[in-house]
Amino acid sequence: MTTRDLDGWTVAFDLDGTLVETHEDLVGTLNRMLVLHGLPEAPMESAAELIGGGARALLRHGFERAGANWDEAGAPALFKDFLADYVEHIADHSRPFPGVVETLERLAARGAILCVATNKRTDLSELLLEKLDLTRHFAAIVGPDKVSACKPSGAHLIEAVRLVGGDPAKALMVGDAAPDTGAARNAGMPCVVCTFGYSPIPPADLGGDVLIDAFDDLEAALDRLIAARAT
Incomplete structure (x- = not known):
């Protein structure tokens, strides 16, 4: 039986290069x-x-x-x-990265609130995620037109987390590029960096807290960050 040990935690995801290979x-x-x-x-x-x-x-x-x-x-x-x-x-060739669907399902089963915080326009993000049958996993899809300032501003993440009823003090970011790590840093949130995304900057130089080479590694990375946050 799955334990709801992530109740109260929110995980915000970037879209292009993080959730979906676009x-x-x-x-x-x-x-x-x-x-x-x-x-x-x-x-x-x-x-x-x-x-x-x-x-x-x-x-x-x-x-x-x-x-x-x-x-x-x-x-x-x-x-x-x-x-x-x-x-x-928009979805001719775009597909979720391997392990995305299974990981999202496991995080939700553990009680985490999931949202998308992307610099892709909200309507385009919604269209893409709907075509890929991913919309159902997220409490909200928050593009730059839904917030006061987009990534790398921390406001994007803070407002997205609050929109889904989460607490910014109990939130984490998952992304692949400098706008993601910058927004997380500015919002005071830990950030997991996906090394398989589209950053022109080497992932190790982005200033994230943990690097993952595959989406299947995300749960363990989030668990480590949450444990460190609690100490």
């Missing part, structure tokens, strides 16, 4: 935009490291890497086209 669909949309503008496609793996900065940064850096001069005045229209394409292909 780079093929994001870079696929980027490449369709590049081709439309007569530019060469970006290599899939090398462009994946641009994802952590958000879709706007992915688009800008992708165009600059392809040799284009970035036109700030034309950026809103280009971004609108990017989003329209991405919505159509």
Whole structure:
């Protein structure tokens, strides 16, 4: 029988590169935009490291890497086209990382409140998670448009945790990039860093509390952090 030893604890998750492997669909949309503008496609793996900065940064850096001069005045229209394409292909190839579903189920069974705190727009996050049948695991999906300031501001995590009825003093963050560790640090929360995500910075240099190489390792990492928090 599972013990509800995580009652009162909240775990906030990043989305892209933490819960879901999204780079093929994001870079696929980027490449369709590049081709439309007569530019060469970006290599899939090398462009994946641009994802952590958000879709706007992915688009800008992708165009600059392809040799284009970035036109700030034309950026809103280009971004609108990017989003329209991405919505159509948001879950063509995106899948939860191995072990995600099983780990979320175990954490919930132990009493943890789970939420998503992502810099991906809330509507896009909800659409992606719904298509992947992951929405049911989370008490809330909190994008940048639902908070006063997005990651790396600690406000993003604090407000997300409070939104689901949690206590920021009993909350932890799970992410893969600098905005995640920065937000956790600013919110005073421990942070688990996933080494399999999209950070251009080496995971060991992100300033997290624990590194995990697979989602199956998350429970043990959270248990260690909670035990340390209690001492």
